[in-house]
Amino acid sequence: MEFGIVWDSLPQLLNGALITIELTTISVLIGLCLAVPLSLMRVSTNPFFRMPAYGFIFYFRGTPLLIQIFLIYYGSGQFQELLSQIGLWTFFREAHFCAILSLTLNTAAYTAEILRGSIQAVPFGEIEAARAAGMSTGLQYRRIILPKAFRLAWPAYTNEVVFLLQATSLVSIITVMDITGVVRVIAARSFAFYELFITAALFYLGLVYGVLFLFRKVEFRLTRHRLDRITIVKKAPSGSVGLK
């Protein structure tokens, strides 16, 4: 057993961890920005909006991420001339760009589907009340439906972010040097396979628990109003005598 190799390659591993965190953060943020309009299109009653969103979500949720990455990174080579003409080839040549693009599209599809579920789970009475108060559709979405939907979606969204963090390991296959990429290169050189892969696994476990910790904190904030109500209910019997 050679755990010395792990110690020696710690700087590279930390660099890889930074790349993993960077890929996850960028894809999650852009993916969320894409997912909100996508989910709104998906719940639209107009088939002109609904069908493209449905097709996009269905394709990206129904096929493996690895194929999506290969389609964008290697598949773009088939259209090299066209892409050079419109000046996009410089982007598609870069593994890093292709990694972020495929991860973003993938997480956008999953997040849009989560948001669709929670938008449809908003109690109709709240929408009715908003309408009765004279809100326009846009205002209803901005003030009532979307905030509620985000709160409902949060636990499922936490899962999605954790899955995406783990899925970033696939970009090592197209030569991006994230944690898995670094470990694979060093392992191929030193033959210290299990020592390095176990280290990588521990890195990922640490990152996953970091994400879970952060998202629980946010969830705690998002559900503040409910916690308040619980504490008030609990306090009421001891504090007040003449309530009934």
Next chain:
Amino acid sequence: MLNLNGYSWLLWQGTQLTILVGLFSMVIAIVLGLIGAWGKLVKAKIPRAAADSYTTVFRGIPELVLILLVYYGVPTVIQDLAKAVGREIIIDVNPFVAGVITIGFIYGAFSTEVFRGAYLAVPNGQIEAARSVGMSPARAFRRVILPQMWRYALPGLGNVWMVLIKATALISVIQLPELMRNADIAARATHLPFTWYFTASLIYLGITIASMLIQQRAEAWAAKGVRRS
């Protein structure tokens, strides 16, 4: 669009292997899921701690890392151990076995949660009634609880299956000639990467659609004793 040049046979073989790998892994996942759910539900401490750490570890590590760990790491561990006792051995792991075991273990962790939820969803009175007519715990489980658990577990297991079949694409990394790997071979040979990967992605989509249809049937079968409202 498709100029298949004799490589279509390769894709068909790959599809068969993908489904085979998926089914084998799913069987392992279901068995491990039932064992894991049992571990989480019993009062004894050791099975519970074992089940908890199993689901935590296997859901927290990327599939790719685990596949590489099993395929490259396990033989080296055994070789190192053999060297420690003064024996020189060389072990080759079959990619099929390594892939099926790894995917089965990962999705066993997910189906553990599915089965645990399904067990808890069976009303307690059913278990009490079964015990009160004199059934042993094992028989009550087999005759009363398990048949009802399927109804609650099937939607969750369907989800696990859909994710699992897509995860089998990762086994291509250790050169198992399944759908993804064969699409890769065809893409490199014909210099038409987009065509081949896109075709393969449509086959995965087809498997997903077929699975959804089968799942609907299976859910109807499991719920046949339930009065529809």
